[in-house]
Amino acid sequence: FDPVENVKELFPCFCFSGVNCLAYDEAIMAQQDRIQQEIATMNPLVSARLELSVLYKEYAQDDHVYQQKIKDLHKKYAYIRKTRPDGNCFYRAFGFSHLEALLEDSKELQKYKTEAMNKIAERADQNKKKCPLPFHGKFMDLIELVEKQASVTDLLNAFNEQSISDYLVVYLRLLTSGYLQRESHFFEHFIEGGRTVKEFCQQEVEPMSKESDHIHIIALAQALNVSILVEYMDRGEGGSTNHHIFPEGSDPKVYLLYRPGHYDILYK
Numbered sequence: 001f002d003p004v005e006n007v008k009e010l011f012p013c014f015c016f017s018g019v020n021c022l023a024y025d026e027a028i029m030a031q032q033d034r035i036q037q038e039i040a041t042m043n044p045l046v047s048a049r050l051e052l053s054v055l056y057k058e059y060a061q062d063d064h065v066y067q068q069k070i071k072d073l074h075k076k077y078a079y080i081r082k083t084r085p086d087g088n089c090f091y092r093a094f095g096f097s098h099l100e101a102l103l104e105d106s107k108e109l110q111k112y113k114t115e116a117m118n119k120i121a122e123r124a125d126q127n128k129k130k131c132p133l134p135f136h137g138k139f140m141d142l143i144e145l146v147e148k149q150a151s152v153t154d155l156l157n158a159f160n161e162q163s164i165s166d167y168l169v170v171y172l173r174l175l176t177s178g179y180l181q182r183e184s185h186f187f188e189h190f191i192e193g194g195r196t197v198k199e200f201c202q203q204e205v206e207p208m209s210k211e212s213d214h215i216h217i218i219a220l221a222q223a224l225n226v227s228i229l230v231e232y233m234d235r236g237e238g239g240s241t242n243h244h245i246f247p248e249g250s251d252p253k254v255y256l257l258y259r260p261g262h263y264d265i266l267y268k
Contacts, residue, residue, distance in 0.1 A: 049081050184196075190215050212263075
């Protein structure tokens with residue numbers, strides 16, 4: 001897809017130079033917004049659990065690199081749950097997978113709930129507010145849903161309600177940001193562009209729709225003390241996927257598939 005050529009087709013009489021540059025930029029942004037809206041209507045925030053074999057259909061049969069790597073994935077995993085490619089996919093995939101596991105672990109759930117309450121209160125205090133942040137109520141509703149030992153279907157329905165799902169994403173982003181800033185002496189060595197850890201968090205962690213990388217995963221895994229295994233599937237050499245566990249040497253509780261720019265949930 002070429003946004004420039006696409007916009008030119010939509011506006012054949014438009015002058016794409018000089019004083020019209022601003023209108024040109026606005027036209028491109030409008031086109032990108034339409035594309036995002038189409039993605040939203042075509043993809044649920046979190047899908048039903050699907051057979052891993054659905055991945056084969058996403059690549060051409062003669063795309064031997066990806067076909068071989070999917071075959072390798074099949075040796076370790078049976079199912080996949082897809083997330084909407086909206087820039088929040090890592091947090092949404094982690095959040096659903098983690099809460100799904102907590103449906104059967106009441107002790108770990110209480111620990112997670114306490115941690116969540118503390119972080120919300122801490123954030124409110126930082127903002128010099130006497131009351132919790134606006135997302136507190138809906139976030140705790142989601143935790144209470146899991147406490148009641150709701151079904152996976154109930155959890156899935158909640159995650160596909162934009163407001164509820166996004167509040168969890170906001171919480172996880174703030175939690176990641178808080179941990180990065182508390183451990184800034186360690187993480188500052190991994191941030192490029194001469195930015196401070198605080199600037200990085202304000203620009204790359206806290207805003208919605210910002211994609212996530214290793215540094216985000218490391219911080220969230222350590223902040224919640226939850227082990228995350230990520231399978232990396234790209235066009236690198238070899239017929240198998242590469243995986244990394246965060247933190248190293250831990251016992252994974254959450255399994256994610258990474259394809260360039262996107263995360264989904266995997267099931268053994």
